[in-house]
Amino acid sequence: MNEHQWLQELLKVNNEEVKLSDKQAKILEAAIEMFAEKGYAATSTSEIAKRAGVAEGTIFRHYKTKKDLLLAIVTPTITKVVAPFLAKEFVKEVFEHQYKSYEDFIRALMKNRFEFVKKHLPLIRIFWQETAFHAEIKEQIQAVFMQNVYEKFKRIIEYFQAKGEIVELPANAIIRMTITTIVGFLLTRFLVLPDGQWDDELEMERTIRFLMDGLAKRD
Amino acid sequence: MNEHQWLQELLKVNNEEVKLSDKQAKILEAAIEMFAEKGYAATSTSEIAKRAGVAEGTIFRHYKTKKDLLLAIVTPTITKVVAPFLAKEFVKEVFEHQYKSYEDFIRALMKNRFEFVKKHLPLIRIFWQETAFHAEIKEQIQAVFMQNVYEKFKRIIEYFQAKGEIVELPANAIIRMTITTIVGFLLTRFLVLPDGQWDDELEMERTIRFLMDGLAKRD
DNA sequence: ATTTGAAGTGAGTAATCACTCATTTATTCA
DNA sequence: TGAATAAATGAGTGATTACTCACTTCAAAT
Numbered sequence: 188m189n190e191h192q193w194l195q196e197l198l199k200v201n202n203e204e205v206k207l208s209d210k211q212a213k214i215l216e217a218a219i220e221m222f223a224e225k226g227y228a229a230t231s232t233s234e235i236a237k238r239a240g241v242a243e244g245t246i247f248r249h250y251k252t253k254k255d256l257l258l259a260i261v262t263p264t265i266t267k268v269v270a271p272f273l274a275k276e277f278v279k280e281v282f283e284h285q286y287k288s289y290e291d292f293i294r295a296l297m298k299n300r301f302e303f304v305k306k307h308l309p310l311i312r313i314f315w316q317e318t319a320f321h322a323e324i325k326e327q328i329q330a331v332f333m334q335n336v337y338e339k340f341k342r343i344i345e346y347f348q349a350k351g352e353i354v355e356l357p358a359n360a361i362i363r364m365t366i367t368t369i370v371g372f373l374l375t376r377f378l379v380l381p382d383g384q385w386d387d388e389l390e391m392e393r394t395i396r397f398l399m400d401g402l403a404k405r406d
Numbered sequence: 407m408n409e410h411q412w413l414q415e416l417l418k419v420n421n422e423e424v425k426l427s428d429k430q431a432k433i434l435e436a437a438i439e440m441f442a443e444k445g446y447a448a449t450s451t452s453e454i455a456k457r458a459g460v461a462e463g464t465i466f467r468h469y470k471t472k473k474d475l476l477l478a479i480v481t482p483t484i485t486k487v488v489a490p491f492l493a494k495e496f497v498k499e500v501f502e503h504q505y506k507s508y509e510d511f512i513r514a515l516m517k518n519r520f521e522f523v524k525k526h527l528p529l530i531r532i533f534w535q536e537t538a539f540h541a542e543i544k545e546q547i548q549a550v551f552m553q554n555v556y557e558k559f560k561r562i563i564e565y566f567q568a569k570g571e572i573v574e575l576p577a578n579a580i581i582r583m584t585i586t587t588i589v590g591f592l593l594t595r596f597l598v599l600p601d602g603q604w605d606d607e608l609e610m611e612r613t614i615r616f617l618m619d620g621l622a623k624r625d
Numbered sequence: 626a627t628t629t630g631a632a633g634t635g636a637g638t639a640a641t642c643a644c645t646c647a648t649t650t651a652t653t654c655a
Numbered sequence: 656t657g658a659a660t661a662a663a664t665g666a667g668t669g670a671t672t673a674c675t676c677a678c679t680t681c682a683a684a685t
Contacts, residue, residue, distance in 0.1 A: 231672065451644080
């Protein structure tokens with residue numbers, strides 16, 4: 188059993204095992220930490236090597252360029268960051284009435300993302316920070332969103348609209364408001380005011396209530 | 407009259423005239439553009455000098471270090487970015503019944519911020535991107551917010567809570583939801599999907615409606 | 626025990642970095 | 656006009672950058 192198991196798990200694509208030598212795992216771990224702390228552009232490969240306890244040349248054995256190293260972190264994790272829906276349960280369960288309301292669905296989505304962000308905060312920082320600078324990353328994220336999230340999300344919304352549970356706005360607007368509200372809470376909680384006193388359960392329920400009242404069917 | 411008038415205006419603190427030589431203005435303009443596009447760490451002073459049409463030494467005549475140049479952009483504009491309330495009238499007008507409802511207040515705030523972001527997008531990008539990497543900037547923003555926005559915002563909320571217009575949640579929670587909703591819209595509109603087809607008036611009204619329904623007094 | 630290919634190393638490289646400073650150019654005012 | 660001051664210059668600095676490569680170490684298979 189591997190001490191870097193969480194990394195192996197995180198980097199899996201389609202649940203296929205990924206093989207990482209011990210040094211390679213240490214490089215990735217160090218890179219994640221430092222890119223999150225100082226940003227990609229301000230982090231040097233020599234610093235990464237030092238923190239990983241590895242010769243600088245070793246980094247370039249595994250990754251042709253520094254940018255390749257960044258993408259080796261970002262690309263295989265995009266799906267896990269932006270498409271929780273692929274944690275299969277989600278969509279299926281909605282239509283199998285696992286969730287009897289949009290609210291229950293939102294609650295599950297929110298708790299799922301809350302735990303993910305809490306567990307992988309440095310990775311989230313990297314996404315948040317580097318998306319602004321690397322067009323490829325932004326494009327990959329949008330592609331994954333369109334392919335794996337958008338249509339399913341839309342169908343869920345239309346399902347609950349048909350049931351008269353939520354307001355008859357365009358699905359795009361509802362998606363935007365839902366994501367904005369959840370992401371806004373998570374960023375405030377973990378990036379803007381991580382040192383505040385948070386009653387997470389309470390604040391999530393308030394946020395869900397706010398979202399549901401904002402999206403409630405109007406008479 | 408100066409062709410860099412917008413810069414002069416933007417950099418004013420307490421409405422006091424700021425004197426910028428022509429070259430100095432060009433340096434600031436170039437720095438704002440490039441920091442916004444590539445990020446502070448990935449932008450070299452030689453590039454800035456080139457774009458500004460100035461010798462590299464000239465930059466360091468005016469700003470001791472590259473970081474000084476960044477702070478010369480950020481520090482004097484913080485108030486304008488995070489404290490629209492200081493466009494003083496705000497609070498006063500609320501209590502003088504300029505705004506007869508929280509909704510009218512939110513609408514004015516939103517339109518005000520919409521125009522500001524639209525007009526100063528590169529500056530907003532710099533704030534958004536560099537706050538993550540420079541603790542001083544984050545601290546300055548929080549200080550300005552606490553000194554100039556927080557208490558006033560809180561009083562406005564309590565005023566409309568007393569009138570029974572909005573829900574009796576802690577002011578902190580209402581502030582968070584309000585800001586999250588407005589900022590979420592503006593970031594989606596101008597940074598995430600700037601190329602989408604937006605009916606800005608319509609989308610703002612939807613967002614206001616969403617926010618007001620989410621914060622409405624509950625029975 | 627020997628072979629072999631992969632993994633790892635670290636000194637070396639050219640390019641670029643932020644920043645300096647002696648000098649030149651422009652501006653101000655007597 | 657000329658002297659004094661300020662603004663601007665660009666070649667030069669040492670440090671650091673991402674990346675290379677000849678070489679060593681390691682692990683597994685024969």
